[in-house]
Amino acid sequence: MSDELMRSxxxxxxxxxxLVRAARRRFATDGYRATTVRQIAADAGVNVALINRYFVSKDGLFEACMLRTSDELDSQSSSRPVHFDDVIERLVAHVVNSPDGDDPLQLLLLLRSSGDENADRIRRRTLEHFTEKLAAAAGWDRDDPATDGVLLRAQLAIATMLGTVMLRASAGVEPLASAGHSELSAPLGDAFRALLVRTPGPS
Amino acid sequence: MSDELMRSxxxxxxxxxxLVRAARRRFATDGYRATTVRQIAADAGVNVALINRYFVSKDGLFEACMLRTSDELDSQSSSRPVHFDDVIERLVAHVVNSPDGDDPLQLLLLLRSSGDENADRIRRRTLEHFTEKLAAAAGWDRDDPATDGVLLRAQLAIATMLGTVMLRASAGVEPLASAGHSELSAPLGDAFRALLVRTPGPS
DNA sequence: CTCGGATGTAAGCAGGCGCTGACTTGACGA
DNA sequence: TCGTCAAGTCAGCGCCTGCTTACATCCGAG
Structure with missing residues (x-):
């Protein structure tokens, strides 16, 4: 919508x-196909042709966005929390708004497929890598005999995050869209705990 | 991909x-913008121009898909289950594959925005209507003083469903993508119970 | 000062898009 | 048998897409 500030x-x-900043916003909110390179360039306050100069193609720019998102998610989860409740709180914070002050939309980007084989491979790998990080942070052993079940539960937690962000940002469903941390913390925490606690407990 | 069979x-x-059948598949899996009317027509084994004849525009076809999905979700939830566990099981079944034998993709359609104001309004209304149905089926009172919190939890459950279907169908993330009912039933049930049980319990 | 590479700009091309309007085909009643 | 009208076909329009190419501008090294 608005031009990047003070681009000299x-x-x-x-x-x-x-360009990457503007592209991530557009790709995350509108999807790959619906986003045009002219929109991105206008948002960044930059000439269209520079996208092709610096990233070769629209696919290349998408791939760069994926790589940066992958890096950020990686560095954010590298400072590992000690307590299980910290993991939960971090996931909740991820949904409400991304911890580093940027949009929570970086998560949405993980849902967008470009049709380009390479970019989509990165996307899937990032998603699966994020799964393993979450499983590890939740205190699971990678060599656990029931690894598949563990990863499954971690992916369901991620699915909950993605679905929630999508409903909030993209669909704008009320009252979820305008709920803040105070309203979301308890129910989301319940869901994450139900998915990630080591012994699901007798129901 | 393949033509509709035996279209005389x-x-x-x-x-x-x-046309609606083919369009729902495409819209749900590829998104609105990435889907072309020529693809839809080819899938349905029908001439492209008929889309405009019968639905005026691509937007009109999308709107028709939304309305049909809305109707189906409505009729499916009209035969109200008696027990709470039936509600849970029905939600799980919705994720694994849609109850009426059709694709689970009808849920995905709810995530796709067309940019058309009218179609997107239908989408949001369907989503919110579905929320209320779920809240009611879970045994909540509409006149409960804490209605917002109730709807919030119902929407989080729906978000979990949508995110899961998305990761399975669109992103193809393993092991989630190839998990069946037996693997998904327990963890998904845990999550839904945590979100929907009337008294979340002391944690 | 001057030159050359790096940076940004403007115009436009080929192709695919949604959509249109004039046309043909088929089924059916008079 | 023929007229009629709905159902389906076809060629192509105007537009927008991603991308390229040729050109302008800036700035530091010599």
């Missing part, structure tokens, strides 16, 4: 960053 | 149904 031009790396 | 032509209502 003639700074290649800044231009690249502005 | 010269049957308007059958043609309309074939």
């Amino acid at each position: 031009g003639r700074d290649a790396t800044a231009t690249r960053r502005a | 032509g010269r049957d308007a209502t059958a043609t309309r149904r074939a």
Whole structure:
């Protein structure tokens, strides 16, 4: 919508960053196909042709967005929390708004397929990598005999996050869309605990 | 991909149904923008121009898909289950594969926005209507003082369903994508119970 | 100062898109 | 047998897409 602020031009790396920033927003909210390179360029306050200069193609830009999202998710989960409740709280915070101050939309990006084989491979790998990180953070052993069941539960937790962010940001369903941390913390925490607690308990 | 079987032509209502069927598949899996009217027509084994004849525009066809999905979800939840566990089981079945033998993709359709104002309004209304149905089926009172919290939890359950279907069908994340009812029933049931049980319990 | 590479710009191409309007085909009653 | 009208076909329009190419501008090294 609005131009990137104070772009003075003639700074290649800044231009690249502005493009990736704008592209991530568009790709996450509108989807790959619905996003046009002219929109992205306008959002970044940059000439359209620079997308092809710096990223070769629209696919290339999408791939760059995926890589950056992958990196961020990785670095965010590298400082491992000690307590199980920290993991839960971190997941909740991820849904409400992304911890590093950027949009929670980086998660949405993981749902968007481009049709390009390479970018989509990165997407799937990031998703599965994120799964393993979550499973590990929840205190599961990778060599556990029931690893598949563990990963399944971690992926269901991620699915809950993705679905929630989608309903909030993209569909705008009420009252979920305008709920804040105080309203979401308890029910989301319940769901995550039910999925991730080691012994699901007798029901 | 494959043509509708045994379409003999010269049957308007059958043609309309074939178009909606094919369109729902495409819209649900590929998204609105990435789906072309020529693809839909080819899938249905029908001439492209008939889309405009019967549904005026691509938007109109999308709206028709939304309305049919809305109707189906409504009729499916009208035969109200008696026990709470029946509600849970029905939600799980919805994720694994839709109860009436059709694709589980009808849920995915609820995530796809067309950009058309009218179709998207239907989408949001269907989603919110589905929320209330679920809340009611879970035994909540509409006049409960804490209605917002109730709807919130119901919507989180729906978000879990949508996210799961998305990761399975669209992203193809393993092991979630190839998990069946036996693997999904327990963890999904845990999550739904945690969200929908009347007294979340002391944790 | 001047030159050359890096950075940004403008115009436009080929192709695919949704959609249209004039046409043909088929079924059926008079 | 023929007229009629719904059902289906076809060619192509105007537009927008991603991308390319040729050109302008800036700035630091010599």
